[in-house]
Amino acid sequence: MQLQVPKIACASCVETVTKAVHSLDPNARIDVDIKNKIVNVETQKPETAVREAIASAGYPVV
Ligand SMILES: [Cu+2]
Secondary structure, three states: OEEEOOOOOOHHHHHHHHHHHHHHOOOOEEEEEOOOOEEEEEOOOOHHHHHHHHHHOOOOOO
16 A cells, blocks of 8 residues: 655655554565655555554554
């Protein structure tokens, strides 16, 4: 899934978002495009759960 996360601005944000997704699914594959503020997640978990995990880390998904 591809998610737009406007608050992502640097490597620290990437780390926070990555940890949030990994707390939901340790096996998730995550790729973050900082410039375009897009997070690509490969996981079996539902998109709603991934969105919630990222949002609760302080990064709302639009
Ligand atoms: Cu940052």
